[in-house]
Amino acid sequence: xxxxxxxxxxRYWAWIFFLLAVIGIGCIAYMKQLNxxxxxxxxxxxxxxGLYIGQFxxxxxxxxxxxxxxxxxxxxxxxxxxxxxILGEFLAVSAVIMCVLFIMxxxxxxxxxxxxxLHPTPGSIVFWDVVVLNGYLLLNIVIGWTTLGADRKGVKPxxxxxxxIYLSVPWAVSIHTVTAFLYAGIPxxxxxxxxxxxxxxxxxxxxxxxxxxxLLALLVRKFSKFDPGAEAIQAVGKIVTYAxxxxxxxxxxxxxxxxxxxxxxxxxxxxxxxxxxxxxxxxVPFMWISSILAVVSLAILVFPxxxxxxxxxxFACAILxxxxxxxxxxGLIIGGFVPNMFEGITxxxxxxxxxxxxxxxxxxxxxxxxxxxxxxxxxxxxxxxxEH
Amino acid sequence: xxMNRRQFLKLASASTILGVGAASVINNISNxxxxxxxxxxxxxxxKAKRWGFVVDVxxxxxxEDYQKCIDACHDIHNVPNNPNPRHEVxxxxxxxxxxxxxxxxxxxxxxxxLQEKNFLLFCNHCQNPACVRVCPxxxxxxxxxxxxxxxxxxxCIGCRFCMAACPFGARSFNYTDPRPxxxxxxxxxxxxxxxxxxxxxxxxxxxxxxxxxxxxxxSNGAIVFGDLEDPNSEVRKLITEKYTIRRKPExxxxxxxxYVIGGGEHA
Numbered sequence: 001x002x003x004x005x006x007x008x009x010x011r012y013w014a015w016i017f018f019l020l021a022v023i024g025i026g027c028i029a030y031m032k033q034l035n036x037x038x039x040x041x042x043x044x045x046x047x048x049x050g051l052y053i054g055q056f057x058x059x060x061x062x063x064x065x066x067x068x069x070x071x072x073x074x075x076x077x078x079x080x081x082x083x084x085x086i087l088g089e090f091l092a093v094s095a096v097i098m099c100v101l102f103i104m105x106x107x108x109x110x111x112x113x114x115x116x117x118l119h120p121t122p123g124s125i126v127f128w129d130v131v132v133l134n135g136y137l138l139l140n141i142v143i144g145w146t147t148l149g150a151d152r153k154g155v156k157p158x159x160x161x162x163x164x165i166y167l168s169v170p171w172a173v174s175i176h177t178v179t180a181f182l183y184a185g186i187p188x189x190x191x192x193x194x195x196x197x198x199x200x201x202x203x204x205x206x207x208x209x210x211x212x213x214x215l216l217a218l219l220v221r222k223f224s225k226f227d228p229g230a231e232a233i234q235a236v237g238k239i240v241t242y243a244x245x246x247x248x249x250x251x252x253x254x255x256x257x258x259x260x261x262x263x264x265x266x267x268x269x270x271x272x273x274x275x276x277x278x279x280x281x282x283x284v285p286f287m288w289i290s291s292i293l294a295v296v297s298l299a300i301l302v303f304p305x306x307x308x309x310x311x312x313x314x315f316a317c318a319i320l321x322x323x324x325x326x327x328x329x330x331g332l333i334i335g336g337f338v339p340n341m342f343e344g345i346t347x348x349x350x351x352x353x354x355x356x357x358x359x360x361x362x363x364x365x366x367x368x369x370x371x372x373x374x375x376x377x378x379x380x381x382x383x384x385x386x387e388h
Numbered sequence: 389x390x391m392n393r394r395q396f397l398k399l400a401s402a403s404t405i406l407g408v409g410a411a412s413v414i415n416n417i418s419n420x421x422x423x424x425x426x427x428x429x430x431x432x433x434x435k436a437k438r439w440g441f442v443v444d445v446x447x448x449x450x451x452e453d454y455q456k457c458i459d460a461c462h463d464i465h466n467v468p469n470n471p472n473p474r475h476e477v478x479x480x481x482x483x484x485x486x487x488x489x490x491x492x493x494x495x496x497x498x499x500x501x502l503q504e505k506n507f508l509l510f511c512n513h514c515q516n517p518a519c520v521r522v523c524p525x526x527x528x529x530x531x532x533x534x535x536x537x538x539x540x541x542x543x544c545i546g547c548r549f550c551m552a553a554c555p556f557g558a559r560s561f562n563y564t565d566p567r568p569x570x571x572x573x574x575x576x577x578x579x580x581x582x583x584x585x586x587x588x589x590x591x592x593x594x595x596x597x598x599x600x601x602x603x604x605x606x607s608n609g610a611i612v613f614g615d616l617e618d619p620n621s622e623v624r625k626l627i628t629e630k631y632t633i634r635r636k637p638e639x640x641x642x643x644x645x646x647y648v649i650g651g652g653e654h655a
Binding site: 036037038039041043044045046048049106107108109110112113115116118119121123124125126127130182186187188189264265336337340341342343344346 | 472474475476477483486487488490491494518521522523524525526527543544545546547548549551552553554555556557560561562563564565581582583584585636639640641
């Protein structure tokens with residue numbers, strides 16, 4: 001089926017080569033990092049994780065969100081998702097690939113990464129994260145490819161895929177739970193030491209991921225003859241709305257516990273992020289932009305008649321996605337490191353090279369996504385042609 | 389059953405790969421407690437069940453007192469002197485009371501003398517080290533024989549999870565090549581490369597030949613090193629006699645550095 005990605009319009013090829021160019025720039029920047037070390041980033045002794053790990057965390061959520069389509073379609077036989085579900089599965093594949101690349105980008109000694117498997121350490125959450133992420137990648141490639149292949153031949157998917165599909169449901173929950181456990185089990189990082197971390201991760205994943213999917217589905221419809229279905233998009237819109245309310249609610253719980261308990265260590269990261277401490281205010285505007293965008297997106301999404309207008313829905317999904325990206329892809333990680341273990345403040349800001357590497361990884365993800373979507377769209381367009 | 393040479397070689401190589409692969413995985417999982425040991429341990433080697441430190445800051449008065457301990461450590465361990473504070477590498481350092489004990493820093497009316505005192509900070513060699521728990525490659529591990537939290541700079545993949553996990557900020561990462569920042573290299577101790585984490589390892593290499601940790605040796609009695617499990621050791625006597633505190637004991641890591649903060653009459 002992959003050959004379908006090898007023929008396309010001029011616009012398709014222009015997009016592919018644009019992505020390849022961005023990836024190339026990212027690779028050059030990465031070469032410099034490989035030679036000179038992570039000193040080329042904005043990271044420091046005090047803030048030892050930054051943009052890369054933030055993107056990783058955020059994208060695990062995007063990957064996990066495919067389950068929001070799989071559950072209704074496969075468990076509840078919600079037929080309207082029959083066309084869009086493949087877009088979710090392939091989005092998961094590209095998101096997990098980006099996760100793996102961001103982890104590699106963050107390693108001080110990437111050529112030693114096999115040590116995780118050579119010296120398996122089940123006590124370390126990283127070990128489990130490697131296991132569940134790779135398993136999830138494999139599951140989604142196999143499920144997506146097999147169901148699409150069956151679709152192309154006009155037959156039902158083979159029976160052996162069903163158990164894999166059911167397995168992918170708890171597996172999706174596991175990838176984001178395990179990722180939350182990377183943070184939520186660390187003594188001394190008050191911002192992360194919270195039992196609702198995994199729940200909040202899932203809530204933000206199930207709103208941010210499907211919001212991106214709506215935007216992608218609208219784009220697919222605009223640029224191809226494949227229509228994922230207006231009703232399917234509306235149903236995903238509902239999922240986005242509920243999950244975002246759950247996410248904002250859980251964030252509110254964090255604020256209550258920190259400030260009503262009045263424990264300094266718990267309050268300081270929130271104060272740093274939202275008000276700044278002692279004039280250190282680098283993240284404050286971004287956190288407020290994130291909060292405002294979250295409120296505005298909810299104010300739009302909560303009204304069904306606004307949501308039904310696809311342009312308004314797309315706008316709400318876009319600002320919701322940006323809001324969650326700032327909150328989870330940036331604030332969540334930095335907030336854990338500021339103030340540091342000595343209640344001192346070292347601020348973090350990514351460098352140009354670090355940003356180029358990050359954009360390069362995103363471009364790689366979009367390349368994988370484009371190729372997979374191209375195949376899926378081509379198959380669906382053929383199907384549509386046969387039906388008529 | 390008959391087989392030709394080709395089949396035999398196929399079978400033999402497949403079973404070798406499977407056998408070696410499985411054996412290494414099983415070994416790695418089952419022998420988690422296996423320790424690297426010297427073939428001929430030095431008879432002078434210092435031994436303990438659990439090494440610990442008592443740091444009496446009242447015996448450290450001038451800046452020079454602190455610096456002597458820091459230099460002693462950093463010189464013999466090839467700790468780079470990175471000019472960029474964000475990329476600083478340090479195994480032992482001086483810091484204020486507020487930074488050392490941040491959970492008590494909210495007290496505005498406490499003893500001024502204590503508040504203005506500086507402390508010597510280094511790896512706590514915790515009994516329940518969070519860094520060891522999170523390390524995905526066992527590059528940092530606790531030596532079962534004497535409780536030292538070790539760091540294998542050749543296995544470390546530089547994920548920096550240990551830095552996120554250590555509540556004491558005891559770990560440094562080589563953001564840049566450390567070698568150009570070493571003034572005089574000690575050929576007896578390895579230098580490090582880019583992208584690995586390092587920290588105090590309680591001078592394991594000195595203990596193996598019967599020497600005290602370098603900081604303790606140069607501290608004029610301000611840093612006492614000994615076996616916390618031995619009731620007759622000097623560290624235990626000091627802990628029994630004097631009022632001592634540990635950093636962030638509420639986190640349950642059981643740090644092995646005890647600070648004598650007294651000096652006053654009622655201490």
